[in-house]
Amino acid sequence: xxxxxxxxEGKAALARALGDIEAAPDAPATIALLDEAYASPRAxxxxxxxxxxxxxxxxSTLVGALVDRWRADGKSVGVIAVxxxxxxxxxxxxxxxxxxxxxxxxxxxFIRSMAARERLGGLxxxxxPAAVLMRALFDVLVIETVGVGQSETxxxxxxxxxxxCLQPGSGxxxxxxxAGIVEIPDIxxxxxxxxxxxxxxxxxxxxxxxxxxxxxxxxxxxxxxxxTGAGLDELLSAFERHRALLVExxxxxxxxxxxxxxxxxxxxxxxxxxxxxxxxxxxxxTGSPFRRLVALASLLAKG
Ligand SMILES: Nc1nc2c(ncn2[C@@H]2O[C@H](COP(=O)(O)OP(=O)(O)O)[C@@H](O)[C@H]2O)c(=O)[nH]1
Ligand SMILES: [Mg+2]
Numbered sequence: 001x002x003x004x005x006x007x008x009e010g011k012a013a014l015a016r017a018l019g020d021i022e023a024a025p026d027a028p029a030t031i032a033l034l035d036e037a038y039a040s041p042r043a044x045x046x047x048x049x050x051x052x053x054x055x056x057x058x059x060s061t062l063v064g065a066l067v068d069r070w071r072a073d074g075k076s077v078g079v080i081a082v083x084x085x086x087x088x089x090x091x092x093x094x095x096x097x098x099x100x101x102x103x104x105x106x107x108x109x110f111i112r113s114m115a116a117r118e119r120l121g122g123l124x125x126x127x128x129p130a131a132v133l134m135r136a137l138f139d140v141l142v143i144e145t146v147g148v149g150q151s152e153t154x155x156x157x158x159x160x161x162x163x164x165c166l167q168p169g170s171g172x173x174x175x176x177x178x179a180g181i182v183e184i185p186d187i188x189x190x191x192x193x194x195x196x197x198x199x200x201x202x203x204x205x206x207x208x209x210x211x212x213x214x215x216x217x218x219x220x221x222x223x224x225x226x227x228t229g230a231g232l233d234e235l236l237s238a239f240e241r242h243r244a245l246l247v248e249x250x251x252x253x254x255x256x257x258x259x260x261x262x263x264x265x266x267x268x269x270x271x272x273x274x275x276x277x278x279x280x281x282x283x284x285x286t287g288s289p290f291r292r293l294v295a296l297a298s299l300l301a302k303g
Contacts, residue, residue: 001036005137006076007107014137018112021129026297031290034129038260038288040136044252047140047243048131050159052147054172057165058191058226059144065226067102067109069236070140076108078138080130082145083115110138125270128263129290131158147173156183157259160252161242163187163235166206168199174209184210186219187238193225217245264289264296272300 004014020030037043051059063079070077102109112134114126127143135141145155147164156162164185166173177184188210190203200223207221220238224231246252267289268277280296 001033001040001136004133011107011110014110014134015112017133018130021133022114022126025129025290026294031288031294034132034290035288037133037136038290043132043136046135046138047239048135048143048158048160049140049239050143050145050155050162051165052145052155052162052185053165053191054167054170055146057167059146059165061226062165062189062191062224063142063144064101065229065232066142066236069232071106071109075139076137077110078134078141079109079111080127080134080141080143081111081113082127082143083113108138110134125263125267127154128158128259132288132290157262160246160255161186161239163189163239166190166202168192168195168202170202171205174206178209184214184219186217186242187235188219188221189224189231189235190222191224191226193223193230194228199223215245215251216249217242260289264293267293268296268300271297276300 004010004017017033020027021034024030051063053059060081063081067077067079102111112130114130127145131141131143143155143159162183162185164173164187166188168190188203188206190199190206193199203221203223210219210221220234222231222234222238224235226232243252246255265277268280271277272280277300280300
């Protein structure tokens, strides 16, 4: 694990390891690495932040601004940018790559682009193992995905804290939330706050729609501008407060355990269908979900 961290060689090795996770998810070496990462005490120190919202809302620009702040604070940062370009136009990937330009000499920042593609199991199958590996290596892990809809729910399967970005003047995401189509995020940020009135109006609409409070937390609605830096301190402090609440209440560990179970159950459903997966009741619920998926899959394949 140490070999994947903090140096140019480490970054190259991490890139290879992530490639292996995608290409050979069941290989013994992959499972051994993921086991180690899953159990790593350092993972508990990492804050996994999911950032979602419609295309063009300013997610990548915001991630870039946040990365600068975290790095200035001495924190190492990993980023998983999930690229929807295969489902839409090919331009998005390039946009993300060019916008998130970082210092190549800085070995404490690592960015991975992933294409959602027609990958079996979609986004979660692809991002969850990568997130488990990277959260053992960095102080902050950001997962950027395009919402609205399915991917917003999926990001909750890997993130500790979910930030939803809203476009000034657009009520789409709010309608989805009110209708219960998407889960309520932990934090809402109206982006491009430098446009002024439209951003403030959207924020007050969102605050009205989000009166729900759950588990001692009511989702704050902020106005931010990656361009001017306005609101970024408030956003960073909201991240900190949410993480502190998760740690204090024991929710962080519980949430990650639930994410592991959900990922495992989904993996079994994908491979064997719901009916058969249902019968593969996990007798032994210890160990990483990766090892358990391989073990249960080989049992099911025999029976
Ligand atoms: N005015 C303004 N424009 C922004 C801001 N952040 C991003 N943008 C612009 O919004 C567009 C989409 O940004 P991008 O980060 O690629 O959005 P993404 O698709 O959500 O990742 C780009 O043209 C950005 O320059 C901001 O804080 N203020
Ligand atoms: Mg983007």
